[in-house]
Structure formats: structure tokens, C-alpha cells
Amino acid sequence: MTCSYRFISEHRAVFGVSRLCRILRVRRPGFYEWLAAAPVRAERAEADERLAAEITEVHASHQGAYGRPRIVAELRRRAGE
Incomplete structure (x- = not known):
């Protein structure tokens, strides 16, 4: 649709x-x-892009050794700071 x-x-x-x-x-x-609902969709797309950039940064800062579980833990740790 x-x-x-x-x-x-x-x-x-x-x-x-x-x-x-x-x-x-x-x-x-x-x-x-x-x-x-267009403004809400645009806001969500921006939030998704920021999250993707943060995931990429976490992954790169650990020389690509972090997989999904460690990246999630790192993101949660950063959010708690």
C-alpha cells in the first residue's frame, strides 16, 4: 500500500x-x-540512520570482532551512561 x-x-x-x-x-x-504520518516516518528514518552509524562505530572500534550480542551489550552500556 x-x-x-x-x-x-x-x-x-x-x-x-x-x-x-x-x-x-x-x-x-x-x-x-x-x-x-510523513513526519513520524522521517523522524524514524533519521533515528535508524543514527543507530546504524553507532553500530558501525562500535563494530569498527573493536576491529570487527564484535558480533550482534556484544554490540547490543555495548549499545545498552552506552545508553546507561
């Missing part, structure tokens, strides 16, 4: 939301809910 909503968002100026929702068989209120 996300792809459908993204398509509607990109083409709504040309074809209109109602028509696109009808053709793609999605609910119009669902599209507007998806649209309203």
Missing part, C-alpha cells in the same frame, strides 16, 4: 486523489492518514 500512496502523492496534482484512490483500490482516508 505504501507504494500506492506514494504514487498517489506524486501524481495527485494531475489526476486527483479521488480518481487515483478509486483506480488503485485504496481508501482515500487511508491515503490522508499516510500523508499525515
